[in-house]
Amino acid sequence: MLFHKDGFVNAPPTAHGIWFMSQYVRFGYLKKAPDYQKIAGTLIMSDLYKEVAGELKLALPDDAMQPFTLKLDSVAFDPADPAKSLTHYS
């Protein structure tokens, strides 16, 4: 278990928020696709975290919307296009 890892653990990435919502769609918790960007933007307090991390002079990972791949099934997930990413799960 990791708790910090130079700040990579603690910064709340928008991309991960979108991943969770996409899985809610995939598994039927959400009946239709949400406005991913809008909800992530509303709920994740990225600016506040940046402010606190800045004050403590901690490294701040790039909140990039780059695709990432999960180890278990090697499926790539593109947070910029969650709908298309969902078609990759067979």
Place this chain on the structure above:
Amino acid sequence: MSLKNIYCGRINYAICIVIFITIGHNRYRKAQKESIHYVCTAHSMDNFRNVTGCPVTGLNPEELIETRQLTAATALSLLGHDFENLPRKLSISINGCRHDCTEAQTNDIGLTPALKSIGGRAVAGFVRPMQVTAFCRAILTLFRDHGNREKRTQARLHWLLEEWGMERFHAEVMRAFGERLPTAGQSHLYATPDPLVKDHIGVHPQKQVGLNYVGLVVPAGRFTADQLFALVDVADKYSAHELRLTNDQNIIIPNVPDAKVSALLNEPLLQDWSPTPSGIMRGLVTCTGKDHCHFALNDTKSIALEIAQRLAQRFPDTDKVVRLNVSSCVYTGVGGTAGKELKIAMVLNSNGQGITLAKSMAPTAGYGSAAGAKAAIDAISTERVPSFAMTFPGGTHDLWLRYWLGAAQVDQTKVQSKTIPPPQMVANMKVGNMDGYCVGEPWNGVAVKEDIGYTHITTQDIWTDHPEKALVVNPQFAATRRDDLKKVMRAILEASIWLDKLENRQETADVIGGAAYVNAPADVIAARLEGKYTLGAVCLIKPLPMTICCSTRMAL
């Protein structure tokens, strides 16, 4: 003394039982002065909960409608076979208190005071006192006959309301009730109730001239048998043999004559249970805790009391109420009802969860093999529905479990998913309640140690360095307490940096392993925290497959 009149709120159901049993058996029955009949029906099953009302009804001068008879009559009318198997529990509050002291909005049916030139809530219109019982029965009948019985997470009354929509629900209630109700009246609730009045703590004059009710704060809502006897003596001496219990787990002594108030305030019991406590102690409410509730994860009351006592020393002010709610229930939380918006301030940790499978699956499923897992689950499916537990629907463990099933190409509609609190996973597995589970550590490690199951896969092998727990706050706190939130975040970041150092993890395990916290063997916690995984079932798995090629591994 004849202690006939005890009114208790739903939350105090257990207290009420204690009072009846203690007084009934130990004291009065022995003395043979009076026999107290205590009947317990339909307790904590899927049925209606104790009907609540204002604890000072009939005493409070500004109350709009006295509800004592209404709550009693409604509760009695609902007892029996008609409503003892509802789709899910249902709570009712019938309250004439203008401070909404029973929090009507948190109930399935909440009746609040209103006036109309001829209400309840806008759902069904204006209900007159004489109609209350029939009105509640009508809604319960609809809920019983049409509520969702397939998914427990969608079996509460509000889901039926969502399914039908307001218009149909309204029409169905009218039909079941047999009469058209007028539209809602004008609410007589205070828009912003005074917290120092709403909880009915302190000395207050009653509408009966010369009498007072005295509300006492019971710290964390827990008391001993000795305190209970002292309370009965106090009620004997100062009031008309009557006690009332509040929704906030406190006690009210009604009908204290003016001349006796100052003597009452000097009673030793009132030094512990104060009518003028610090704002922190006054606003403290906790869940039952794991001593008496098998859904609780911690000894909530002791922890809450310690926090409140320390805070009360620093902030002894008595002129305000500080709300401090402490819950370790897996089914509720500080966030409020489902669907409420919460803000994510930061992530607390990565990795460290896992999926445990029954040892009988080990020869086929192996370690971390998707194909193996599918074969093992398919084998179970030929005889019965495979069953897996996680900690909360929609939570991370639910998603890791589903993601794993998805990767293994298992049809999730053919697999049963159940919710079990983390500390009870191992015990449930032991008695064969499920074939596997997904949970945070140390509960996968404990299954290995007790030889109940084995660790099939860790979540770092599902998604390396995935986000797990988060610091989440309600939007109001985020907006109005920004500086306080930043302080909390700074403190957590300092702790995170300390925790991330491997040399600190044994000390961490020793602290959190104690009974008040995780309550699990420190050696198991330490091993998993340090990334030293003993996976279990080593003799059963040959040859060792795929990604994890040994029965122990290092995986932070």
